[in-house]
Amino acid sequence: MSEQHDDKVRLDKWLWAARFFKTRAQAKAAIEGGKVHCRGERCKPSKEPKIGDELLIRCGFDERTVVILALSVVRRGAPEAQALYAETAESIARRELAAAQRKAGALGLSTDGRPSKKQRRELLNFRDRQEQ
Template identity: 45%
Template sequence: MPMPELSAVRIDKWLWAARFFKTRSLATEAVDGGRVQLNGLRVKPSKEVKAGDRVEVSIGDLRWELRVEGLSEKRGPATEARKLYSETEASLAQRQKVQEERHLRVEPAQEIHGRPTKRDRRQIDRWRGD
C-alpha cells in the first residue's frame, strides 16, 4: 500500500529531515529561539511548512535562505535531504563569503600552547613592568 503524499510537515521535523540539525530537539530549540523564520515570520515548532514556503535558518554566523521544494517526515541520506530545498543565489554567495573569511581569519590563540614557560613568564613580567 503506497504512502499518501504529504501536503504539510511540522517545521522542526522538516529541518531535521533536511539535515540542518542533527536532532529534532535541536531543530525545536532553534525554532523556539527565533533562529528560524517561515515566510519572514517567527513561528513555533509545530507550524507546518508546505512546498513553496520560504525558510530562513541561522546557525552560528551562517545563514540560509531557502525555498521548500519537497516534504519529508523521515531523515534520509544527504542526497535525498538536499532535494527538499533550494537555496537562493544571494544566500549561497553570502554564505560562501562568510566561510571564506572564516578560513582566512587567524585564530587569536593559535600561537599559545599550554602554560607559559619560565622564559615566557619573565617576558610577561617585563611587559607589565614588574
C-alpha cells in the same frame, strides 16, 4: 518522497528530515531560539510549512536562505534530503564570502599565540595598577 500526511508536516520534523539538524530536539530548540524564520518571521516548531515557503536558517556561523520544494516526514539519505529544498543564489554567495573571511582570519582577533611569561607579568601588573 511523498509519504502519508506529507501535506501536514511540522516545521521541526521537516528541518530534521531535510538534514539541517541531527535530531528533532535540536531543530525544535533552534526554532524556539529564533534561529529559524519562515517568511521573515519567527515561528513555532508546530508550524506547517508549505511548498514555496522561504526559510532563514542559522546554524553556527552559517546563515542559509532556502525555498521549500517538497515536504517529507521521513529522514532519508543526503541526496534525497537535498531535493526537499533549494538554497538561493544570494545565500550561497554570502556563505562562501563568510567562509573565506573566516579562513583568512578577517572576522577574528589574530594573535601571536599565548603570551610569554614576561607579557603575563606585565598584564598582571597593569591590572593591579588599574584596581588601585
